[in-house]
Amino acid sequence: MTLLELEHVSRRHRHGAHEHILLADVSLEIHAGELVAIWGMRRCGRSTLLRVAAGIEPPDAGVVRFDGHRLRAGSGALGSGIGYCRRGAQGGESRGVLDELVVAELARGVAGEQARAHALHALARVGAAESAALAPHDLDAAEAVRVALARALSSEPSLLLVDDPIRGVDLAQRDEILMLLRSLADEGIAVLMATDDATGLSGADRALSLSGGVLRGERTPELAPVVPLRRAAGA
Amino acid sequence: MRSPVNWALLGLVIQRPGYGYELVQRFERVYGDSIELSSQSQIYRALDAMQGRGFVEIRSVRSTSATRQPKPRYHATEEGLRCYQEWLVAQVEQERSRSRLFASQLAMLPAVLDRYEQACLDGASRTPAGGRDEAEADGESEVSDRLTLEDERLTLDARLMWIQYARLQLSSPTAPSKACVR
Numbered sequence: 001m002t003l004l005e006l007e008h009v010s011r012r013h014r015h016g017a018h019e020h021i022l023l024a025d026v027s028l029e030i031h032a033g034e035l036v037a038i039w040g041m042r043r044c045g046r047s048t049l050l051r052v053a054a055g056i057e058p059p060d061a062g063v064v065r066f067d068g069h070r071l072r073a074g075s076g077a078l079g080s081g082i083g084y085c086r087r088g089a090q091g092g093e094s095r096g097v098l099d100e101l102v103v104a105e106l107a108r109g110v111a112g113e114q115a116r117a118h119a120l121h122a123l124a125r126v127g128a129a130e131s132a133a134l135a136p137h138d139l140d141a142a143e144a145v146r147v148a149l150a151r152a153l154s155s156e157p158s159l160l161l162v163d164d165p166i167r168g169v170d171l172a173q174r175d176e177i178l179m180l181l182r183s184l185a186d187e188g189i190a191v192l193m194a195t196d197d198a199t200g201l202s203g204a205d206r207a208l209s210l211s212g213g214v215l216r217g218e219r220t221p222e223l224a225p226v227v228p229l230r231r232a233a234g235a
Numbered sequence: 236m237r238s239p240v241n242w243a244l245l246g247l248v249i250q251r252p253g254y255g256y257e258l259v260q261r262f263e264r265v266y267g268d269s270i271e272l273s274s275q276s277q278i279y280r281a282l283d284a285m286q287g288r289g290f291v292e293i294r295s296v297r298s299t300s301a302t303r304q305p306k307p308r309y310h311a312t313e314e315g316l317r318c319y320q321e322w323l324v325a326q327v328e329q330e331r332s333r334s335r336l337f338a339s340q341l342a343m344l345p346a347v348l349d350r351y352e353q354a355c356l357d358g359a360s361r362t363p364a365g366g367r368d369e370a371e372a373d374g375e376s377e378v379s380d381r382l383t384l385e386d387e388r389l390t391l392d393a394r395l396m397w398i399q400y401a402r403l404q405l406s407s408p409t410a411p412s413k414a415c416v417r
Contacts, residue, residue, distance in 0.1 A: 037360065041399055171385070178364035198355075198392035203364030207356040211399045216349060217356045 002068075003159050003190045004030040004053055009062035011048055011213075022048040023059070024213035030192050032158065035185035037201045038194045040210035046194035047086075049210065050161045053192060054084040066159065083157030085148045085165070097139070097147050098123070098132040104154060122150040126180060141168035145177055153184075160184060162193040166200050178202050236288065236318075241281045243270055245311065245319050248291050250379075252310040255279055265379060282309055290315030338397070345405045352398045359391045 011023040022045035030036050040046040051057040052064060055071035064071040066082060095103065098119055105115035123129050128146035131139060139147060145165050152160060162181065166174045182203045185191045193200065194210075201207040208217035236242065243266050247258055259278045262270075272278065285291045286309075293307040311319075341347060362384060 039356065039359070039395060041396065044399075175365045182364050198359040198395055199362075199388045201356065201359035201391075202362045202388070204360040207360035209352055209356060209395065209399075211402065217353055 001032045002029050003032050003066065004028070004192065005063075005065040006049075006053060007063045007065070009052060009059040009064060011045070011052055011057070011059050013048075021045075021213040023052065023215075026062070026210075026213070026215045028208075028215060028218070030159065030190045032190050033185055033188045034206070035182055035191045035193070035204050036206045036208065037204035038192070038208045038210050038215070039196070039198060039201055040194065041196055044210045045213050046196075046210050047163050049215075050084070050086075050163050050192065050194055054082050054161050056084065081155075081158045083152030083155060083160045085145075085152035085160060085162040095135075096132070097128075097134050097136060100136065101147075101151060101154060104151060108155065118154060119150075122154045123147070125153065126150045127176070142170070142173040142177060145169065146180070149180070149184075157189065159190045159192070162191065164195060165193055166195060166197055174199055175202070236284070236290075236322075238281065239270060240272065240277060241285060242319070242322055244278060244281050245285060245290055245315055248285075248309050249311040249316055249319055252294075252308055254297070254306045254308050255282060256306075258282070258309065285315065288314075290318060338401075342401065342405065345401070348398055348402060348405075352395065355391050355394045355398070359388065359395075362388055362391075 006026055006028045009023055009026045010021075013020045013022055026049065028036075038046050038049065048057065052059050055064065055066070058072075098116075101119035101122060102115050105118050106112075110118055120129070120132065123132050123146075126146045126149045128143060128150055131143045131147055134143070136144070136147070149160075149162070149165075152162075165177050165181065169177055178200065181191055181193060185205070193204075195201065206217070208215055210216075244258065244262060247253070247261050247265065253261065255278065259275045262272070262278055282291060286293070289312055291309045292312050294310045295308045296305040297308065341351060
């Protein structure tokens with residue numbers, strides 16, 4: 001089932017007279033339970049792609065559909081079945097991690113004790129239970145990613161958009177983050193992640209590249225590997 | 236010694252001495268994806284050849300019964316270790332030459348960059364998150380697998396960056412070189 005569909009999406013950024021193309025006629029489909037990873041270097045447009053896919057930023061041209069419905073400019077990720085995960089997206093630094101998540105639950109209309117239970121469950125789900133009592137600024141890179149994932153998952157999204165999940169994460173913990181994303185996809189969530197490190201492509205169902213706003217790597221018959229035909233049994 | 240099987244096997248013996256059949260099993264586990272053996276006897280022939288060159292030696296023999304053949308245990312010699320180190324270092328230069336040749340040939344046919352990139356992306360996505368299947372691996376193999384995996388990932392990362400750079404340069408060959416900084 002196609003959850004996210006980008007159809008001929010373009011996005012430009014203007015600096016005075018200078019125009020920078022961030023997305024150039026990008027088309028992409030993401031299905032339920034699929035982990036799709038986009039590799040690109042800095043300023044290639046990968047974060048823009050995620051924001052446009054989340055409905056946070058409108059495309060200049062083209063259409064973005066989520067679950068069959070066209071995303072309108074500014075419709076945003078919240079409450080739409082889309083979880084948007086970016087480190088450092090938390091609110092006040094004065095609250096602890098658990099409080100941050102509880103506040104988010106309360107804002108969504110979840111009642112007191114249930115909000116706390118939801119928040120604890122979300123943290124446990126991503127292996128961040130031990131971070132509950134910490135302040136956001138005390139988290140290391142891997143913990144911050146897990147907490148950001150917990151926050152994004154709290155609304156039980158069917159599509160998860162994850163920006164740079166392994167940046168700054170040490171070698172020993174990168175694989176655990178990638179395995180977590182893989183397991184979320186295996187649970188049926190569509191996961192679209194962006195990374196500037198080829199390690200982040202590990203375990204993905206599809207790996208694409210983005211440079212100069214051009215998305216490459218979607219399989220076409222011309223590029224598909226030739227698989228030798230097997231001889232039929234008994235032939 | 237030119238056979239990649241022999242050098243790979245010498246590496247295993249240096250890592251840990253072993254009996255012939257044990258080395259066959261380790262060889263298949265460690266190099267199974269990279270080097271195909273024509274038969275298991277290739278390992279025994281390689282051990283004989285390396286013994287002839289003085290790279291390995293038999294220090295002990297295990298006899299299981301009067302009727303069965305004794306099992307020699309192979310150890311690496313100082314000479315074997317020295318030659319293996321020299322061969323490894325030489326590989327760096329050979330790899331560099333191969334990479335330069337490959338890059339030159341790719342630059343002659345920019346249209347193939349997309350296919351090369353696709354192969355790199357596919358390769359990167361096939362590297363398993365969480366390392367290779369370690370169910371049967373011993374501690375040494377596990378470390379070796381992880382190092383191999385990281386080497387593969389870093390190589391693919393570098394190749395993907397090179398492709399972006401090549402694309403930029405080939406699209407405007409007269410443009411001044413721009414730094415390709417992450």
